[in-house]
Amino acid sequence: MNAIGFYKGLPIEDSNSLINLKIDRPKANDFDLLIEVKSVSVNPVDTKIRQGHPETSVPTVLGFDAYGTVVELGQKVTNFKVGDHVFYAGTNNRSGSDQALQLVDARIVAHAPQNISVEEAAAMPLTSLTAWESLFERMPLIPKKDANLGKQILIINGAGGVGSVAIQLAKWAGLKVLTTASRPETIEWVKKMGADVVLDYHKSLADQLKAVGIQSVGFALIFHSTDNYLPILAKLVAPEGFITSIVENERPLPMGLLKSKSITFAWEFMFTKSIYQTADMATQGTILEKIATLLDEKEIRSTLTVTLPGINAATLRHAHELVETNKMIGKVVLTGDFDAK
Amino acid sequence: MNAIGFYKGLPIEDSNSLINLKIDRPKANDFDLLIEVKSVSVNPVDTKIRQGHPETSVPTVLGFDAYGTVVELGQKVTNFKVGDHVFYAGTNNRSGSDQALQLVDARIVAHAPQNISVEEAAAMPLTSLTAWESLFERMPLIPKKDANLGKQILIINGAGGVGSVAIQLAKWAGLKVLTTASRPETIEWVKKMGADVVLDYHKSLADQLKAVGIQSVGFALIFHSTDNYLPILAKLVAPEGFITSIVENERPLPMGLLKSKSITFAWEFMFTKSIYQTADMATQGTILEKIATLLDEKEIRSTLTVTLPGINAATLRHAHELVETNKMIGKVVLTGDFDAK
Incomplete structure (x- = not known):
């Protein structure tokens, strides 16, 4: 299946800084959802991890914001079914959302908002979780x-x-x-x-x-x-x-x-719950369900400002470039097929 | 009236490090209680302030723990009457409890416990407030x-x-x-x-x-x-x-x-509320009332370990000396008359 990643941290101007990859389709176990990714966003954490990354033999796949559709369930999953539309940030000790199919722990996933676009939804998870935890948990x-x-x-x-x-x-x-x-x-x-x-x-x-x-x-x-x-x-x-x-x-x-x-x-570090598998890890799913409701009820609005069509190395490099300017207002989202050429 | 203090921070072995003083009797205004001090304790904050103190023309009177009796009320005081037995830590921007009569804001004072001794009560306020705020407010x-x-x-x-x-x-x-x-x-x-x-x-x-x-x-x-x-x-x-x-x-x-x-x-800094006159300043009175109840009901016990008879420069120097060893277990209390000679 298609994915985008890198073997070594390179300046974003380098065409090898993010490349199209073919990797194996993963399999859902335990609490996993296997999700077909439809739209992804890029955050400063992506560019920071990429920039400083040492050379490795297996490629690194980043991406911590996505909208997608559930295609397979692990044995312990109870609150989702195949075909559900979901949005999530995921975690930083597993491969990210820059791949056609992604495994994510169901406890940190929520049903996507229904009254806004796929792209508007994809822009929200990481920043919403961070802002919510900062305000209401810390x-x-x-x-x-x-x-x-x-x-x-x-x-x-x-x-x-x-x-x-x-x-x-x-x-x-x-x-x-x-x-x-x-x-x-x-x-x-x-x-x-x-x-x-x-x-x-x-x-x-x-x-x-x-x-x-x-x-x-x-x-x-x-x-x-x-x-x-x-x-x-x-x-x-x-x-x-x-x-x-x-x-x-x-x-x-x-x-x-x-x-x-x-x-x-x-x-506040948004990945703490998932990295350490804390007892309250599932609160991230709950927070995202609440965010979906607030978006649907127009209590808050999506921060999407830039939409790039097609999810591939070229559009992802463009998105990283935008984030690296440090002048982005709101969020950039890649959307559509994983059209690796 | 009698008080104990200093004009300059000196080593505790120096007989001028704490001296007997005669100062004017203060007058209660606003939220003030004028309290006749019966028993005082010494904390590390006393020795730290004394040690580093520059020379001044008016003497400094420390002491942040006392048991006493109310002898005069400011106009705004509603929850105490003359004759009430009280205990309190006070604050560090007014003269402390090392004086025969002390002004303390009624909002940071509580009625003393009744089932323990005067000395056992005097040992408790500063440490109880600090421990309580650390655990239950911070x-x-x-x-x-x-x-x-x-x-x-x-x-x-x-x-x-x-x-x-x-x-x-x-x-x-x-x-x-x-x-x-x-x-x-x-x-x-x-x-x-x-x-x-x-x-x-x-x-x-x-x-x-x-x-x-x-x-x-x-x-x-x-x-x-x-x-x-x-x-x-x-x-x-x-x-x-x-x-x-x-x-x-x-x-x-x-x-x-x-x-x-x-x-x-x-x-956690126990003097924050009184120095900054925070909106929740009166919680210190409430906490001390609760501490008094817990002491009376034997849910907690006084940490008093050393009692020195007589409140004067010699006993206070002895108490400071004990605290400065950094090996004190529990608290030292001076009790009785302000018997300055």
């Missing part, structure tokens, strides 16, 4: 419409993939959302996602908050440059407040800055 | 008898002041408690406090946990050497687990070690 916010009225959250990098969903989920849950953006097109985008206040990250965040009458926020999400923003947030986050980050620090963090305020710092 | 544990059955907590330095209360509160709340200790007398003490498993911190904690069939714990409290224990706990704490520390790091922390497991790290 921090004590309530995952219910308008349940957190009166609370304020500052989202660093609201225009990125995760930020765009986090803004919407935070608004749905009743929070006032402040976020950073500086280009006219990103400012417009985060407002479209629902941000109440947009801060220019080239200027003092504290001064801009003060100008709108805000001294501190109870909650902050870091979706860019943890090293840069931790000291800034130490001043802006309220006593007993919460900071969650998804971006690994590059230098040891000056955590002592958070101590006098008893601030809590949490990491 | 981490999602439920402050109710046996409400957390099946959960496990590792407490670094269970024999210290805070550790001794944390062990008891964790046991009351239903957790299995593992703690570190290495001297025969500290091992005996933490068992008396209720620890289920005692680990020698001179040896590998991972190996010792494995020997009792434990791979990981969901919760960890650091009450000693955050720099040393963070990397160790990164391995022992379960995915999506929680670490809370009360000991400021001396070097930047390698927080990246916690990322793949999505671990949360919280600081």
Whole structure:
């Protein structure tokens, strides 16, 4: 069957950085669903893994966002049947969604939304899971419409993939959302996602908050440059407040800055549950079912902005290239047949 | 009136490190209680503040644990009356309990326990507040008898002041408690406090946990050497687990070690609520009322181990000396009249 992958991390301009492959069709066991992939998205985690990858004898197949159709069930699967349309992010210790047929643990899969397009659905899983877990599992916010009225959250990098969903989920849950953006097109985008206040990250965040009458926020999400923003947030986050980050620090963090305020710092890593097979692993399926409902009910909208027809090495290289610019607004999706030539 | 304090941080062997003072009687305003102090305890925070203190023209009066009697009320006080017996930790931006009469915000004070001695009560506030907030506010544990059955907590330095209360509160709340200790007398003490498993911190904690069939714990409290224990706990704490520390790091922390497991790290600083006058400041009064009930009902016991008669510079220097050995088990309390000579 067709797949796209690589034997070695190469610059995306290199035509061998992602190549069309023929690999064996996998077989579903235990909790596995075998899924025929119809549409995939690309996230920064794809480009990061690809770039630094050592040479290997078997190819690596990435891809952590897909919409597809169930074609085979493992023996332990109870909540899906053949023919179901599903969407999922998968995990990073198995082959990803950049292949015609993919094995995914049914506990981290959900039935796809029905009122939006295949491509709009494919854009959502990884970012939705990350945003949801950041807000409602790493921090004590309530995952219910308008349940957190009166609370304020500052989202660093609201225009990125995760930020765009986090803004919407935070608004749905009743929070006032402040976020950073500086280009006219990103400012417009985060407002479209629902941000109440947009801060220019080239200027003092504290001064801009003060100008709108805000001294501190109870909650902050870091979706860019943890090293840069931790000291800034130490001043802006309220006593007993919460900071969650998804971006690994590059230098040891000056955590002592958070101590006098008893601030809590949490990491969110979307693959934790599936890598460690945690007892609450199936919550990822539950979260995605909820996301599907919110999308269908138009409580939130897909962050899809770029659709590339055909799933093959050329379109995937293009998508990686877009993500590597670090200027993507919303998500890029590849869709259609695995048309490897 | 009598008080004990200093004009400059000096080694405790120096007779000027803590001296008897005569200062003006303060007056209660707003939320203040004026309290006649009957018994005080000493915590590591006292010795740390004293040691590094620059020279000042007005004396500094420390002390963050006391039992006393209300003698005057501010205009806004509603929940206390003159003559009430109270216990409290106070805050570190006002003069402390090392004085005959002390002003304390009524919102961080509670009625004293009735079935234990004055000295046993005076030993408890600061450590109880710290342990309670660490367990039940910084981490999602439920402050109710046996409400957390099946959960496990590792407490670094269970024999210290805070550790001794944390062990008891964790046991009351239903957790299995593992703690570190290495001297025969500290091992005996933490068992008396209720620890289920005692680990020698001179040896590998991972190996010792494995020997009792434990791979990981969901919760960890650091009450000693955050720099040393963070990397160790990164391995022992379960995915999506929680670490809370009360000991400021001396070097930047390698927080990246916690990322793949999505671990949360919280600081607990008992003075945060009163320094920042947080909206939930009065929870400290509520927590102390609950502690008083738990002490009266013998659900937990006082950690008092050393009682020194008379509250004066000589007994207070002796108490500071004991705390500075870093080998104290439980708490030291000064009791009786402010008998400055």
